[in-house]
Every structure is written in structure tokens, then in C-alpha cells.
Amino acid sequence: MPANLLNLREYEITRLDENDHDYHVWAEVKQPPTACLYCRSDNLVGFGRREQLIKDLPMHGKRVGLYVNARRMQCRTCDRTFTELLPAVDEKRAMTTRLLAWIGKASVSRTFASIAEEIGIAEGTVRSIFRSYVSELERTIRFETPKWMGIDEIHLIRPRCVISNIRNNTIVNLLPNRDKKTVTAYLSCLDGRQDVQYVAMDMWTPYRDAVRTVMPQARIIIDKFHVVRMANDAIERVRKALRSDLTVSQRRGLMHDRFLLLKRQRDLDERERLLLDGWVKNYPLLGVAYRLKEAFYGCYDAKSAPEAEHVFSRWLDSVPAALREPFGDLIRAYSNWNAYILNYFEHPVTNAYTESLNNLIRVMNRLGRGYSFEALRAKILFTEGMHKHTNSRPKFARIREAPRERTLDLMIYEKALPFHRPKEPQPIRVGTPKNYGVDISTLIAKLEAGDL
Numbered sequence: 001m002p003a004n005l006l007n008l009r010e011y012e013i014t015r016l017d018e019n020d021h022d023y024h025v026w027a028e029v030k031q032p033p034t035a036c037l038y039c040r041s042d043n044l045v046g047f048g049r050r051e052q053l054i055k056d057l058p059m060h061g062k063r064v065g066l067y068v069n070a071r072r073m074q075c076r077t078c079d080r081t082f083t084e085l086l087p088a089v090d091e092k093r094a095m096t097t098r099l100l101a102w103i104g105k106a107s108v109s110r111t112f113a114s115i116a117e118e119i120g121i122a123e124g125t126v127r128s129i130f131r132s133y134v135s136e137l138e139r140t141i142r143f144e145t146p147k148w149m150g151i152d153e154i155h156l157i158r159p160r161c162v163i164s165n166i167r168n169n170t171i172v173n174l175l176p177n178r179d180k181k182t183v184t185a186y187l188s189c190l191d192g193r194q195d196v197q198y199v200a201m202d203m204w205t206p207y208r209d210a211v212r213t214v215m216p217q218a219r220i221i222i223d224k225f226h227v228v229r230m231a232n233d234a235i236e237r238v239r240k241a242l243r244s245d246l247t248v249s250q251r252r253g254l255m256h257d258r259f260l261l262l263k264r265q266r267d268l269d270e271r272e273r274l275l276l277d278g279w280v281k282n283y284p285l286l287g288v289a290y291r292l293k294e295a296f297y298g299c300y301d302a303k304s305a306p307e308a309e310h311v312f313s314r315w316l317d318s319v320p321a322a323l324r325e326p327f328g329d330l331i332r333a334y335s336n337w338n339a340y341i342l343n344y345f346e347h348p349v350t351n352a353y354t355e356s357l358n359n360l361i362r363v364m365n366r367l368g369r370g371y372s373f374e375a376l377r378a379k380i381l382f383t384e385g386m387h388k389h390t391n392s393r394p395k396f397a398r399i400r401e402a403p404r405e406r407t408l409d410l411m412i413y414e415k416a417l418p419f420h421r422p423k424e425p426q427p428i429r430v431g432t433p434k435n436y437g438v439d440i441s442t443l444i445a446k447l448e449a450g451d452l
């Protein structure tokens with residue numbers, strides 16, 4: 001018999017069958033039970049056998065089913081009967097513990113259906129293993145609570161809330177919803193929430209309310225990016241409103257050239273400048289809107305919050321009545337959020353963070369389709385090799401001492417104390433390594449390579 005075929009030391013293999021798809025392996029536990037499951041008595045007698053089908057890791061591309069001929073025992077002390085416990089087996093799921101571990105890992109990177117097919121189990125079983133695997137990861141992998149936190153929106157099937165670490169460019173969590181209840185519940189359970197200093201967010205009232213409730217000490221900052229893009233939206237509105245006055249070919253031309261309107265003036269080349277001038281001459285309101293957009297971006301050149309407040313209010317006064325409507329969202333956003341918008345000038349959010357988050361949003365649709373949110377979330381948060389750690393071991397320390405000469409004294413000393421070793425420089429303990437979460441650039445690279 002191929003005794004070691006399965007590498008399950010506690011079992012003896014008694015028979016093996018195979019066909020094109022499967023291995024069928026009959027096995028028995030080598031050691032009979034020595035104590036009663038209920039009263040620990042060793043006064044046991046055999047009470048027949050019961051076959052249990054246990055799934056194991058696929059082998060040579062074939063599914064593996066293990067028919068364990070398990071002993072039934074009767075206890076002479078308490079009179080009860082029981083089936084022996086199967087070593088290395090998760091009896092609830094009728095599979096080996098190594099298969100269980102393998103499915104857990106695989107379920108983060110593959111579809112449940114493909115795993116179920118490979119092992120020969122139900123998809124629901126894979127899903128349930130995935131859930132317990134993820135909650136185990138959730139319990140054991142702790143990301144550092146960011147002192148500078150980002151709360152933004154990301155589209156995963158529908159809009160979700162993404163929590164990030166601005167200074168380390170990492171993602172620390174994804175929440176299924178963006179409502180106040182979800183965000184408040186998440187923040188309330190966060191270790192070290194009282195140490196969060198800044199929270200950068202987009203202009204979404206539930207985020208603001210949640211942060212003010214749970215972390216009143218944190219300063220809320222609206223990132224420049226979220227504000228200036230509203231000026232671009234306004235220009236788009238002006239352009240679209242013009243369309244009804246245009247011929248089909250003009251409309252097509254303006255559609256074609258719309259990127260000029262969104263571009264910063266300083267970034268236009270000679271040809272683009274001429275094109276833009278043409279549109280502006282024919283449609284003066286478009287020109288006014290363009291200058292307003294540019295002026296709004298210009299407000300962000302302010303060097304301090306008071307200066308910014310001044311330039312913003314001058315800008316607001318300069319919006320002509322004819323453009324109040326297309327710029328309405330921006331004007332309202334400024335009046336509702338100005339304290340937080342102005343905080344940006346005291347504590348600017350790094351461009352690196354904003355850029356990487358935007359890049360991430362751009363490539364997010366490359367995530368596998370057909371996955372649930374919780375599967376996508378687990379892929380993002382728990383795929384191996386994506387976490388940003390502090391050094392998990394100290395830096396290599398060069399030894400600068402000259403090799404010690406073994407004097408007679410030292411040799412006598414070593415003999416007397418057999419466990420004595422000459423003192424070596426001790427590595428400096430850095431404490432438990434910190435895990436800052438999922439590195440956004442690594443995540444983007446994986447998404448672009450189609451590795452998730």
C-alpha cells in the first residue's frame with residue numbers, strides 16, 4: 001500500500017482507486033482512541049465502524065476523496081458511544097485542515113466557483129470558508145490607525161467608502177456604504193481614534209458628521225482636488241447649455257475641443273491657445289466661464305488661510321449673474337464647507353496621496369468582475385505582499401570590532417561556563433513591526449498587470 005501517498009501520518013491507507021478525475025482513498029486512523037470523549041475513562045470497547053467521506057487537497061490535478069473507516073467506541077464507565085476524532089480533519093466541513101487552509105487562501109484570489117469545481121465541493125462551502133478566513137485575517141492583521149486619515153469614495157460595484165493613510169499612501173479599510181451610520185460605527189471601533197490629527201475627505205456630509213461625532217479633535221480638510229474639479233464641472237455645464245444654439249458641426253467641434261476648456265491656461269500650447277481663442281470670440285460667455293475657472297484654480301496659490309479666504313470671496317463676487325447657475329454647485333459647496341476648504345491652506349494634503357488615489361480610482365474597474373464586494377474588499381486588503389510595514393527586522397548592523405583574541409584566560413573561562421559565548425552585538429529591538437495597510441502604488445501595479 002502506498003503508505004505515505006497522502007502525507008497524513010496519522011492515517012493508514014488501505015486501498016486506492018483512481019479514474020480520470022478523482023482519487024478515491026480508503027484509510028483508517030492508526031491509533032485507536034485511548035479515552036472516552038465524555039468522561040475521559042480509558043475503559044473503552046469497539047462498537048463497530050462508520051465510514052466518513054473527507055475531502056483533501058487535489059493531487060496530480062485530480063480531486064481527492066478520503067473514505068475514513070472511523071471507529072465507533074463504547075465507554076464502559078459512562079456507557080456512552082462515540083465516533084473517534086479524526087486527526088488533521090475539520091469534521092464540521094468534512095475536509096482535511098490543510099484543504100481548509102488552502103481554500104481560505106485561494107478564496108481571496110480566485111472565484112468561489114473555480115475552487116468549488118477544482119475540489120469537488122459546493123460553492124456555498126467555499127463562500128463560508130472564505131468568510132471565516134477573512135474574519136480570521138481581520139482579527140490578526142491590524143493596520144495602524146492613520147494619524148492623517150483620508151476618507152474618500154471609490155466605486156466597487158457601487159460607491160463605497162475608502163479609508164486611507166495619507167502619509168503612507170496606503171488603504172486601511174473599505175466600508176460597504178458611505179452613510180453616516182456605517183462610517184460612525186467604523187470610526188467608533190478604531191484603536192487610537194483619539195490620536196487622529198487630520199482627516200482629508202471629499203465634500204460628503206455623512207463623513208463630516210461622523211468625524212465630528214467620533215473624533216472631534218481631528219481637523220477636517222477638503223482636498224483641493226475635490227473643489228477645483230467642480231470648476232471643471234461648471235465649464236462643462238456652460239458648454240452643454242450652448243449646444244442648442246449650435247449647428248451639428250459646431251456642436252461636434254466644441255465637443256471635440258472640450259478638453260481645451262478643462263485644461264489650465266498655462267498648459268495650453270500655441271495651437272490650443274488659438275483654438276480656444278476662436279471659441280471664446282464666438283461665445284463670450286464661454287470665455288467668461290473659462291476665466292472664472294482659471295481664477296478659481298488661482299485662488300489655490302494663496303499662501304495662507306486668511307489670504308485664501310480673501311481671494312475666494314473676491315472670486316465669489318466676480319461671478320456674473322449669467323453664470324451663477326452653472327457655477328451654483330461650486331458656490332454652494334464653498335459656502336457650506338469653507339472652513340474645511342480653508343484648512344487645506346494650513347495643512348495641505350500631499351499631492352502624492354491625491355494622485356495615487358486618483359490613479360487607483362482610474363484602474364479600479366480592472367478588478368475581476370463577478371466578485372462580490374466582500375470578496376473584492378478581501379482581495380484589496382488581504383492579498384499577500386501588498387502591505388506596507390515598518391522594518392520587520394532591524395537594519396543589518398556591521399560589526400566593527402576586531403576579532404577577539406582567544407586568550408588562555410578566556411579559554412579557561414569558557415570551559416568553566418560551557419554555555420558562555422563571547423558577547424555579540426545585540427540587534428536593537430524595534431518592537432512589533434507596524435503594518436500601515438495596503439500600499440496604493442503596489443495595488444495599482446497589480447491591478448494594471450491584471451494580477452488581482
Ligand SMILES: [Zn+2]
Pocket residue numbers: 036037038039040041075076077078079080
Ligand atoms: Zn465515558
